[in-house]
Amino acid sequence: MIVKMMKKILIIDDDIAVLTSLELLLKNNGFFTLGASSPETALKLLRQDKWDIILQDMNFSSKTSGDEGLELLNNIKAIDPSIPVILITAWGSISLAVKGMKLGAADFINKPWQNDHLLQTLETVLSLSHQSAEAATGSRAKLNKLYNFQGIIGESLAFEKVLHTVGKIAHTNASVLITGESGTGKEVIADAIHCNSSRNRNAFVKVNLGGIPSNLFESEMFGHRKGAFTDAKSDRTGRFELAHRGTIFLDEIGDLTIGNQIKLLRVLQERSFEVLGSSKTLSVDFRLISATNKDLKKLVEARDFREDLFYRINLITIELPPLRERKEDIPLLAKHFVDQVAAEYHLEELAISKTAQKWLTERPWPGNIRELKNLVERTALMINHPFMEIEDFEANFEHAPRLVKDYKLPPVGVMTLDQLEVTMIRNALEHHDHNLSQVAKSLGLSRSALYRRMDKYGIDYK
Ligand SMILES: Nc1ncnc2c1ncn2[C@@H]1O[C@H](COP(=O)(O)OP(=O)(O)OP(=O)(O)O)[C@@H](O)[C@H]1O
Ligand SMILES: [Mg+2]
Numbered sequence: 001m002i003v004k005m006m007k008k009i010l011i012i013d014d015d016i017a018v019l020t021s022l023e024l025l026l027k028n029n030g031f032f033t034l035g036a037s038s039p040e041t042a043l044k045l046l047r048q049d050k051w052d053i054i055l056q057d058m059n060f061s062s063k064t065s066g067d068e069g070l071e072l073l074n075n076i077k078a079i080d081p082s083i084p085v086i087l088i089t090a091w092g093s094i095s096l097a098v099k100g101m102k103l104g105a106a107d108f109i110n111k112p113w114q115n116d117h118l119l120q121t122l123e124t125v126l127s128l129s130h131q132s133a134e135a136a137t138g139s140r141a142k143l144n145k146l147y148n149f150q151g152i153i154g155e156s157l158a159f160e161k162v163l164h165t166v167g168k169i170a171h172t173n174a175s176v177l178i179t180g181e182s183g184t185g186k187e188v189i190a191d192a193i194h195c196n197s198s199r200n201r202n203a204f205v206k207v208n209l210g211g212i213p214s215n216l217f218e219s220e221m222f223g224h225r226k227g228a229f230t231d232a233k234s235d236r237t238g239r240f241e242l243a244h245r246g247t248i249f250l251d252e253i254g255d256l257t258i259g260n261q262i263k264l265l266r267v268l269q270e271r272s273f274e275v276l277g278s279s280k281t282l283s284v285d286f287r288l289i290s291a292t293n294k295d296l297k298k299l300v301e302a303r304d305f306r307e308d309l310f311y312r313i314n315l316i317t318i319e320l321p322p323l324r325e326r327k328e329d330i331p332l333l334a335k336h337f338v339d340q341v342a343a344e345y346h347l348e349e350l351a352i353s354k355t356a357q358k359w360l361t362e363r364p365w366p367g368n369i370r371e372l373k374n375l376v377e378r379t380a381l382m383i384n385h386p387f388m389e390i391e392d393f394e395a396n397f398e399h400a401p402r403l404v405k406d407y408k409l410p411p412v413g414v415m416t417l418d419q420l421e422v423t424m425i426r427n428a429l430e431h432h433d434h435n436l437s438q439v440a441k442s443l444g445l446s447r448s449a450l451y452r453r454m455d456k457y458g459i460d461y462k
Contacts, residue, residue: 007126008050009033012042012072013057013088018111022055025115026122039072046079053106053126054085058096066096070103077104084129086121088113094269094308101311108311110269116285117271124172124315143167147196152188153336156326162189162318169316170196175268175288177253177313179296180320183370186291187251189318194247199287202246207239210252211412217260219276221267228277238275240267243286253313254294254305265309288313323365323372331357333369337376338388345452350380352388359390381449422457425450434462 009031013019019035026033036042039060045051054076058069069087076085084106089097097108106125109118140155140163147167154163169176170193178186187206194204212220219228223238239248256264267273272283290313299305323330334357338350352360365371379388379396415423424443432438440450454461 006030006032007052009053009055009122010036010042010045010051011055012036012039014038014060015057018057025118029119031122039068039075042072043075043079046076046083051083053122053129054083055088055122056085057088058093058100059090066093066099069096070099073100073103073105082129084125086125094265098308098311107315114271114283120173124174127172128169128174128316147192149192152185152192153333154326154329155332156321156328158321158326159329162320163192165316165318166192167196169193171198173287174315175313176290176316176318177296178289178291178318178320180293181322181366181368182293183368184320184322185369186293186320187249189320190247190249190251190289190291193289194249194287197247197287199246203243204247204249205239205243206249206251208251210255214257214260217256218263221264222273223275225275225277232277238273240273240284240286241275241282244284245286247287247289250288250290250313252292253290254292254296254299256305258304258306261306261309265306265312268309268312290314323368327361330361330365330372333372334360334376337373338380341377341380345381345456347380347452348386350383350386350388353390356388356390356393360393381452382446384446384448418457421453422459425453425457425459429459436461 007030009026011019011022011026011033013022013035014037016037019037023033023035034045036045042054042056046054056069056072056076058066060068066089073085073087076083081104085100085104087097087100087105087108088111089100089108090111094110097105100108106129107121109121140160143149143160143163147163147170149163149166152163154160166189176190176193178189180186190206191204194200207221209217219232219236219238221239223236223241224232226232226234250264267284268288271285272281274281296305296310296314300307300310331352334352338352341347342350360372363372367374375393375396379392382396383392409420425439428439428442432442436450437447440447443450445453451461453459
């Protein structure tokens with residue numbers, strides 16, 4: 001028999017109407033609650049009994065500055081620093097919530113609240129506080145038994161810690177901020193969180209905020225009705241609506257303009273928004289994951305990133321280590337990428353010599369896993385022997401493709417990478433009159449690599 005212990009919630013609010021409705025809501029959802037209408041009563045109850053969580057209003061009748069609320073929070077933390085406190089603040093006083101977070105509040109919600117969102121927040125904070133008591137142990141093999149981390153390579157201690165956190169927090173609704181240098185696997189980790197959550201049957205909506213012109217942010221995120229503005233030729237469903245019951249992944253969140261930060265904050269607070277050109281308010285249920293390779297704290301200090309938004313998005317922060325700090329994983333990753341290329345291009349089995357593995361391990365890898373992946377793939381396609389040596393990698397190292405800025409590529413969405421590759425091969429064939437060694441040279445490929453690609457795409461040799 002499974003006995004679910006009833007969680008005890010202390011609710012502190014001087015507004016009896018609020019207290020009553022919160023108590024009713026929480027009791028109906030299986031919690032044990034008690035209300036306190038003044039800071040003094042609250043502290044008394046706190047000393048008398050053990051509570052799982054506290055829900056605390058920030059304003060008490062005499063003042064509206066919130067100072068009393070902050071003082072109460074301080075006193076609660078002095079009595080029991082481990083007890084999670086969720087603050088309730090008015091929309092206009094979000095800076096107060098930020099002060100509270102700095103004093104150790106677990107999260108905050110706004111008045112008026114949405115019941116579902118409030119319950120979700122409670123569940124999340126409760127499950128996180130419960131887990132932090134568990135020891136952070138677990139080898140990769142152990143983690144694989146508990147979670148689905150298929151295709152994610154890494155057994156270093158630094159990376160196992162990351163996976164351990166991912167596993168622990170995946171099933172909660174906590175908003176997660178993933179930081180790390182370019183190419184460290186932020187998107188891979190965001191995907192893993194979604195896959196291991198109960199939202200995995202629903203959408204994982206990825207939005208690259210760095211790629212959306214700032215004036216199109218609202219229409220992209222909230223959608224628009226036909227005619228909402230000059231270019232709105234038809235209805236468009238926004239990303240938040242698409243993410244309903246799923247996960248929304250906001251990549252490059254550090255690129256958001258200040259003006260759009262407030263629009264995003266509002267949706268995160270209210271869990272609802274209006275589609276442009278429509279007066280209807282849509283409520284959405286989503287889990288937020290954000291990522292950036294920028295130092296958001298520095299941006300906050302420079303006032304380029306709103307502090308309140310910062311606190312809203314990072315209930316959990318996952319920092320991905322750069323590859324140079326998890327060197328043990330380099331041979332594993334390299335092998336994984338070689339095997340992938342070999343399978344994709346139907347090559348014979350390839351292997352990397354021990355000395356080459358060591359050489360790879362000693363590179364600094366400023367572009368992290370992506371750079372390693374590119375080099376390994378390029379090398380695998382260029383060589384015509386099965387054993388990969390240092391020289392093979394060296395030969396391809398300098399040839400890292402630099403961005404060719406002078407040429408205009410078709411806009412994103414017009415062509416896939418495969419189509420682009422076919423077009424480029426055909427152009428080169430025409431240009432060099434089907435002289436295959438010249439074609440291969442101009443494309444930076446070996447002859448055999450060119451043949452493989454022509455076979456793959458069914459391009460005639462003549
Ligand atoms: N642990 C891993 N196992 C296998 N492949 C990985 C792993 N981490 C990253 N990769 C691969 O490395 C490449 C870069 O990863 P990803 O796009 O997630 O990095 P990122 O941190 O989002 O980079 P950027 O900051 O440039 O957006 C991808 O091809 C991804 O599949
Ligand atoms: Mg990325």
